[in-house]
Amino acid sequence: MKNNLNLAFDKLGGLVPVIVQDAVSHEVLMLAFMNEEAWRRTLETGEAHYYSRSRRQLWHKGATSGHVQRVQEILVDCDADTILLRVEQVGGAACHTGYRSCFYRRLTADGLEVIGVRIFDPKEVYGSG
């Protein structure tokens, strides 16, 4: 896809927040960040690339697990400072914990309650080491 959009990377130190939804169910899967390189690579390849804040480098989601995200649709917010990606999540789970969505817990008066669906065991996908 052409890069015909000027995103406001300056508001957050070179990063733009990206909300990731399942393209079919529209379930919110995760939130990540893109820098300009990740945005360009996502448009070029059709697979979601992010900027890993912990590793401080480009992150091709699924490069390790094979669970890539194939971009189906890109929405932009009113200020062009946030992206909403609709993706086909290969493997069915976006979260490194094995849950379909990173938002698998709900806040209750008694603490956090797990409400998400676990798709895989992280040990089997990433190894036990």
Next chain:
Amino acid sequence: MKNNLNLAFDKLGGLVPVIVQDAVSHEVLMLAFMNEEAWRRTLETGEAHYYSRSRRQLWHKGATSGHVQRVQEILVDCDADTILLRVEQVGGAACHTGYRSCFYRRLTADGLEVIGVRIFDPKEVYGSG
């Protein structure tokens, strides 16, 4: 609601990104940020409070327009560094442009295409001044 969750406010200079969904349709309405005060005020009042990065102050969403967000459910991500709020959006529109969702535009090869639903005319809600 009790504040029984330690959110990772340190990762983004005191802020946590908040994805806001309609509680019934689960449509993604907007992305905003909370600082600790906004988080506490949200839990105390049951209405969404954010931190306005442009105005650099606490932002009680809807205080001007009356279009407050009544919090129905709070989800937390795997790293406790992002919040997903499910809200009742009073007035039906979350975006200051009058669209139901801030994500009312889709990226196409020819540019941005408006796909959202406009609920109100901003001039009538905020005044023409």
